[in-house]
Amino acid sequence: MKKLFATLLGASLVSLLAACGGGGPAGPTIPDTPEGRAFDFRTGVMKSVQWKLTQIGNMAEGEIPADDAAFRKHTADLAVLAGMAPEGFIPNSAVEGSAALPAIWMNMSDFQAKARDFQNAAQALATAAQQSGFEGAKGMVGAVRQTCGGCHRPYRRRAAAAE
Numbered sequence: 001m002k003k004l005f006a007t008l009l010g011a012s013l014v015s016l017l018a019a020c021g022g023g024g025p026a027g028p029t030i031p032d033t034p035e036g037r038a039f040d041f042r043t044g045v046m047k048s049v050q051w052k053l054t055q056i057g058n059m060a061e062g063e064i065p066a067d068d069a070a071f072r073k074h075t076a077d078l079a080v081l082a083g084m085a086p087e088g089f090i091p092n093s094a095v096e097g098s099a100a101l102p103a104i105w106m107n108m109s110d111f112q113a114k115a116r117d118f119q120n121a122a123q124a125l126a127t128a129a130q131q132s133g134f135e136g137a138k139g140m141v142g143a144v145r146q147t148c149g150g151c152h153r154p155y156r157r158r159a160a161a162a163e
Ligand code: HEC
Pocket: 039, 042, 043, 046, 047, 049, 050, 053, 097, 098, 099, 100, 101, 111, 114, 115, 116, 118, 144, 145, 147, 148, 149, 151, 152, 155, 156, 157
């Protein structure tokens, strides 16, 4: 009886974990494996990158008011996120639902170079923001944006959704 209870508890924990790790209402369930967790992690990082770049870009384009302190924080955060991105690409982690192309793992040193381009551009922007504020740094946002496409073009499957 005790054993049955433990089994039932185990089973419900597994389904609970699966539900928590799921890819939202529409997406497939992310497998609870190192590869699945890496996919989950990098998706979170990329979404945060997108969020930060949107704040930075909106400010640079004058769509929201320029704010030196916020610009410094967002650019510093982006540089940190850029450093975290490669961790999420462990070998053969193109799990179901992922847009990562197998080419990543066949050209890892080139993929890493593209990640470094992003890190360098994001770090240069963050440093300029610290030193010269929004006005001195806003011209460098475009260079960061270019590194997104520089990696997405060869290494990310074109989704039905835009970008
Ligand atoms: C070194 C390569 C690389 C760089 C640089 C890069 N990305 Fe990505 N990004 C990827 C890959 C690969 C995926 C697909 C990951 C997957 O689905 O497993 C992705 C996915 C995304 C996603 C989709 C996340 C989701 O909801 O599934 C967004 C948004 C994104 N990237 C934004 C950006 C932005 C913005 C930049 C630049 C500031 C950027 N990325 C820079 C490789 C990169």
